[in-house]
Ligand SMILES: Cc1cc2nc3c(=O)[nH]c(=O)nc-3n(C[C@H](O)[C@H](O)[C@H](O)COP(=O)(O)OP(=O)(O)OC[C@H]3O[C@@H](n4cnc5c(N)ncnc54)[C@H](O)[C@@H]3O)c2cc1C
Ligand code: SF4
């Protein structure tokens with residue numbers, strides 16, 4: 001058990017905002033090149049954050065072991081990101097700057113993020129694009145051969161770089177190839193088809209992990225001098241989400257139970273434009289990138305229960321509700337605002353499609369003005385994907401879309417150096433809570449993952465090593481033995497229940513509770529109900545679960561059982577956090593706290609802080625630690641996109 | 643509109659690499675034609691678990707055709723009947739009611755079966771480690787716009803870079819050659835100015851590694867291109883050959 005830090009010190013530097021990161025770097029201690037070779041770093045996860053970290057740390061001379069669940073590191077969930085990545089390059093001369101990207105991101109997050117972190121992120125956005133282009137990432141270009149950009153939600157400038165509708169794929173392949181170069185050089189060793197199931201803490205320092213080899217079922221201990229978690233977000237707690245099927249909370253949750261604080265677990269982004277579910281059998285939802293809102297217009301019929309096909313509804317009987325409610329940003333309002341607006345029109349009974357839980361995203365105006373080829377070039381693969389899934393042709397009929405769980409702003413608490421409350425445990429990418437406050441703007445997750453991995457951790461981890469004594473340990477240490485025994489017991493228990501309900505059934509049920517009560521709109525009563533229901537479901541899980549097979553083989557059901565067990569615990573913390581935050585901010589919308597026209601009503605006096613929860617041994621009684629957020633450079637205002 | 647269908651699934655069942663496998667047929671009734679093939683496997687697995695039987699193992703992750711994790715033979719065709727799509731993007735509406743669908747793992751010496759429909763494709767990663775990259779350390783890159791690249795070249799590089807590393811091309815090839823996969827990466831990097839310094843070394847090493855992994859030679863059957871979910875053109879194999887000859891000549 002780590003000792004609780006009562007006052008959370010973010011180690012954020014002071015002084016002028018523009019020079020904070022530079023000065024901080026200058027003050028960080030360095031490790032000499034010969035000494036770097038003596039350190040082993042365990043990087044868990046090979047998405048944008050993990051692959052970029054593994055490559056950059058190995059380039060510096062550290063020994064890196066990289067772990068992932070998939071059969072190849074190139075398949076991490078980051079691969080699915082579609083729309084783009086922000087950078088304040090101002091290549092368009094449209095008034096963009098580091099300051100403006102910083103401001104948009106802080107405001108987009110509804111003033112619930114650290115100024116120092118967000119400014120650094122905006123600053124590093126410039127280097128990211130340079131690095132990726134040098135690796136051969138084929139970004140979209142203009143006829144002159146220079147890079148093209150487009151707009152994304154929450155911004156009035158065109159700062160989003162993209163590679164057709166496959167930006168995440170191309171960026172990840174860039175980071176993956178940089179990492180494979182280090183595999184070639186012998187500095188990175190890959191461990192695919194491994195799942196980290198525990199963190200080993202010795203003398204209060206993170207010193208290793210325990211993994212399950214997903215092919216043989218063997219439990220494998222690994223010793224390291226630091227652990228860098230890059231295991232992504234926990235949105236699959238909701239069962240139906242746009243995440244890849246293997247995305248999970250297990251690594252961060254087990255670290256939480258070993259002493260890492262969990263920050264803002266209730267901040268979950270629900271993305272407005274996803275393909276609506278068609279039936280109960282479905283286990284995954286598909287995103288239609290936000291970039292589509294550049295050229296698609298969102299509407300519903302003005303009349304309730306209008307079942308005419310969309311093409312037969314005349315213009316004056318359509319409500320382009322985003323354009324009507326938010327004339328300045330129109331269809332490009334931030335995601336939380338768009339999602340709530342969609343939900344509101346569907347709640348009024350004006351939703352479309354078989355279930356009435358959908359709105360139109362219509363490209364006919366753009367097709368008429370700019371032609372079909374324009375759309376094809378920009379969004380071809382998305383249109384194709386839509387057609388594959390729904391069997392409808394979006395060039396002819398408008399897309400039908402509905403919000404779905406997409407991203408988690410919450411995650412393990414980290415300081416400015418990206419270190420958690422456990423010394424030696426660093427957390428990068430979506431797995432940490434750091435930069436997006438209560439709502440993330442589009443195209444900024446890729447930016448954050450790569451900033452963390454390429455440009456921050458290589459500096460801050462050296463400072464940790466230079467300031468720390470790390471006694472030699474081996475897997476013979478009792479902490480490793482205990483951890484192996486714990487994991488073994490856990491797996492055996494899952495297999496021995498032999499009840500009647502499958503993992504999938506439990507997961508689906510949990511998802512429904514979270515979606516209904518900890519989703520787009522929340523209230524105190526609903527959250528209390530959710531907590532009760534989650535507890536009951538968890539109890540039933542441990543008494544009535546049925547897992548086939550055994551632990552000594554490839555067994556996806558056993559993997560999923562462990563993940564759902566962790567989701568069932570994390571879900572309660574999400575509800576507790578949502579209940580305690582008696583305000584609305586960003587994606588966290590508490591119905592009790594809204595303006596007369598239904599917008600989020602923040603309470604800066606009481607809730608201008610990061611809520612970091614400590615595990616106490618009792619899931620129902622986590623301890624709250626607060627990191628106050630101080631705004632020296634921007635004034636928290638009412639977030640208006642009108 | 644969604645219809646109800648009944649389908650028979652004839653699936654390769656193999657508990658581990660050392661035990662011989664066999665086909666087992668299952669029938670699933672009353673499923674929606676809007677379902678994907680992987681949804682159908684989920685439904686089957688739920689039924690099997692309830693009956694106390696072992697579920698069918700198959701690799702998958704994104705379920706939207708981009709990660710390259712899914713993949714098996716559907717009625718003998720890698721990824722399935724609809725061309726230009728991965729296995730996870732096959733929908734029941736494209737099968738006939740009452741049809742028997744045969745599912746078996748990718749077959750190739752370099753892709754040993756792990757269990758049921760799951761195979762080991764790590765050979766592809768080892769080929770990538772043998773030069774499928776541009777050597778540029780973090781922090782050493784010049785400004786992104788200092789390297790202008792004509793739009794059509796960038797587009798061609800993209801077409802090659804779109805490969806998802808699924809291995810279907812290998813499974814479809816009578817020689818189990820990985821030439822389309824390797825050709826795509828070589829073309830992607832050889833087309834770009836950033837890829838020039840390592841052009842020779844890259845093609846020599848990647849081709850050598852491909853041979854070492856036990857992939858066969860390409861004899862222009864063109865089956866790879868036909869099953870590639872990302873429509874990677876066979877012209878990339880020609881580019882690889884040209885690059886290889888050029889490299890031999892230059893070195
Ligand atoms: C459909 C979609 C589209 C998106 N589009 C955009 C976009 O256009 N722009 C943008 O900025 N953002 C976008 N996002 C968000 C963005 O893609 C993600 O937030 C980001 O890629 C997360 O990267 P990561 O490196 O933190 O984690 P991930 O990419 O999720 O990687 C997690 C890694 O951790 C591994 N892992 C997890 N648990 C364990 C464990 N227990 N043991 C071992 N390994 C483990 C996994 O195998 C994987 O390698 C999109 C997200 C989705 C879902
Ligand atoms: S070339 Fe096509 S079939 Fe072969 S690995 Fe790449 S995407 Fe798959």
Ligand code: FES
Pocket residue numbers: 701702703704705706707708709710711712713728729730731
């Ligand atoms: S599961 Fe990702 S491509 Fe099919």
